[in-house]
Amino acid sequence: MAKRDAREPADGSALAGFGRYAGPATLILSSLADGPKHGYALTKDVESFAGVRLAPGTLYEALARLESQGMIEALEAEDRRRPYRLTTAGATALKAHLAAQARVTEVGLRRLAVNWSSPTLGTA
Amino acid sequence: MTPADEPAEAASAAGDAEMTSGDGDGDGDIQRAERLLRWYPGSWRDRYGAEFTELLIADISERPRSLRRPLDVMRGGVRARLADAGLAGFPLPLATAASAATSAGPLEHARQRQVSASLGSFSCALGAFLVLGSALWSQFLINWQWSVLIRTLDHQHGTSPGARPAQVPGDDAFLAVLTTYSMLALLVLAILAALPVLAAAAGQIARGREPRLIKPAVVLAAALAVLVVGGRHFENNWIGTGGHHALIPSGVAAFIWALTLSITSYWGHPSLLVTLPASERAWMALSPFVLAIAVASATILVRRVRLPPRVAAFEARLGLLGCIAMAAFIACFGVWLTERVGLMPGLPVGVSIGATNATIIALLALALAVAAQAARMAVRGLRRARA
Numbered sequence: 001m002a003k004r005d006a007r008e009p010a011d012g013s014a015l016a017g018f019g020r021y022a023g024p025a026t027l028i029l030s031s032l033a034d035g036p037k038h039g040y041a042l043t044k045d046v047e048s049f050a051g052v053r054l055a056p057g058t059l060y061e062a063l064a065r066l067e068s069q070g071m072i073e074a075l076e077a078e079d080r081r082r083p084y085r086l087t088t089a090g091a092t093a094l095k096a097h098l099a100a101q102a103r104v105t106e107v108g109l110r111r112l113a114v115n116w117s118s119p120t121l122g123t124a
Numbered sequence: 125m126t127p128a129d130e131p132a133e134a135a136s137a138a139g140d141a142e143m144t145s146g147d148g149d150g151d152g153d154i155q156r157a158e159r160l161l162r163w164y165p166g167s168w169r170d171r172y173g174a175e176f177t178e179l180l181i182a183d184i185s186e187r188p189r190s191l192r193r194p195l196d197v198m199r200g201g202v203r204a205r206l207a208d209a210g211l212a213g214f215p216l217p218l219a220t221a222a223s224a225a226t227s228a229g230p231l232e233h234a235r236q237r238q239v240s241a242s243l244g245s246f247s248c249a250l251g252a253f254l255v256l257g258s259a260l261w262s263q264f265l266i267n268w269q270w271s272v273l274i275r276t277l278d279h280q281h282g283t284s285p286g287a288r289p290a291q292v293p294g295d296d297a298f299l300a301v302l303t304t305y306s307m308l309a310l311l312v313l314a315i316l317a318a319l320p321v322l323a324a325a326a327g328q329i330a331r332g333r334e335p336r337l338i339k340p341a342v343v344l345a346a347a348l349a350v351l352v353v354g355g356r357h358f359e360n361n362w363i364g365t366g367g368h369h370a371l372i373p374s375g376v377a378a379f380i381w382a383l384t385l386s387i388t389s390y391w392g393h394p395s396l397l398v399t400l401p402a403s404e405r406a407w408m409a410l411s412p413f414v415l416a417i418a419v420a421s422a423t424i425l426v427r428r429v430r431l432p433p434r435v436a437a438f439e440a441r442l443g444l445l446g447c448i449a450m451a452a453f454i455a456c457f458g459v460w461l462t463e464r465v466g467l468m469p470g471l472p473v474g475v476s477i478g479a480t481n482a483t484i485i486a487l488l489a490l491a492l493a494v495a496a497q498a499a500r501m502a503v504r505g506l507r508r509a510r511a
Contacts, residue, residue: 039178040182055192059179064172082175
């Protein structure tokens with residue numbers, strides 16, 4: 001079985017090629033799943049649901065990557081602010097990626113519940 | 125990603141400047157945002173500049189003091205500039221449908237630009253390597269050939285009783301020949317790579333499809349003409365091969381020596397410099413600019429010419445071969461240099477051979493690193509375009 005790069009998303013989805021930008025890309029795509037947003041609105045939305053603030057350079061590097069991969073597309077600029085929206089390809093990639101993450105989350109939580117919540121083991 | 129309210133404890137010089145220059149008012153925020161935007165290349169600013177500036181202004185007004193912001197923008201800007209030069213995987217901005225110059229889609233157009241940028245950077249690195257490497261090679265060649273003659277004469281006349289008999293063309297002939305032919309291989313590869321580019325450029329200029337090629341093509345032709353005329357004239361001052369030229373193409377060495385006369389440690393020794401003829405000094409002052417113009421115009425030409433995918437693939441493969449030739453030259457020359465240091469008969473007192481050669485070898489290694497990265501990015505870009 002081929003070894004997977006630890007930095008790649010476990011699902012091998014289209015986000016796999018994003019490397020260290022898979023995190024920001026996931027956050028951006030999740031934010032755009034709610035509807036088109038420009039840069040600042042994206043930052044605030046991500047901050048509200050994920051508790052992290054994407055720095056401007058990081059945000060636009062991820063936006064450029066997502067746009068070049070066809071996962072998002074730019075809309076007409078509104079007073080110097082350009083909104084972006086999720087494409088079908090982006091929605092598919094996000095769905096696959098989040099489903100894989102959900103499987104990892106589910107397995108991790110189940111194993112924690114079994115092995116790390118008993119009174120004999122305590123909470124390590 | 126780090127939490128938004130992370131305080132900026134330490135402050136770098138850049139961070140300090142960014143953090144303290146703002147006065148909290150709208151104009152100050154705009155100025156700070158515009159200063160940060162300058163980290164990005166023009167093509168990136170054309171596409172994202174306005175919206176990115178708006179985001180920066182909002183970010184600055186919300187968090188006036190932040191070390192993370194300027195550092196993040198600097199990192200992104202440097203990566204975008206490397207990508208603009210075809211040296212990083214940071215995506216180039218997609219052209220809008222209106223500005224895309226070809227019938228290809230924006231994504232395909234961006235990939236073509238990435239490959240062209242990589243090939244352009246490769247040609248720039250190759251040009252720098254050829255100039256610096258051939259300068260070293262031709263100058264060492266003179267020294268080597270004459271030292272062989274002097275050692276042979278010394279042996280014949282018994283002036284150096286302890287000296288070993290020189291084996292014409294010399295004990296280190298093997299290294300000299302290896303270095304010579306790795307440089308010549310690189311020259312041949314460069315010519316092979318240039319021919320399809322020049323043919324494509326000539327065709328596109330003739331058909332009037334790419335007027336932006338005319339200026340770099342004319343400048344390149346003029347620079348090459350000056351270099352050929354100057355090189356042919358000053359090669360007459362080449363002090364010869366010391367009678368040992370069977371293995372070395374002396375005509376090529378003399379011409380290259382004349383082209384690269386300016387690369388010398390004489391600049392650090394004005395008293396020695398003034399002993400050279402005035403015309404030679406004038407050529408030493410002029411030729412670096414002409415060489416730089418030739419390399420720059422060739423780079424611009426490669427970046428702008430539209431190469432068919434097969435030709436671009438051929439160029440990228442030649443680029444990889446060129447990297448092997450460059451590495452071979454550095455390795456051979458490094459060993460040769462190590463062996464020859466301390467065996468420099470006739471070297472004027474006070475002329476340091478070590479510092480200049482070490483600097484040039486470091487620059488050669490840098491040129492090789494840039495060329496290898498550019499060739500790798502070109503191959504990767506072509507592979508993605510095919511996929």
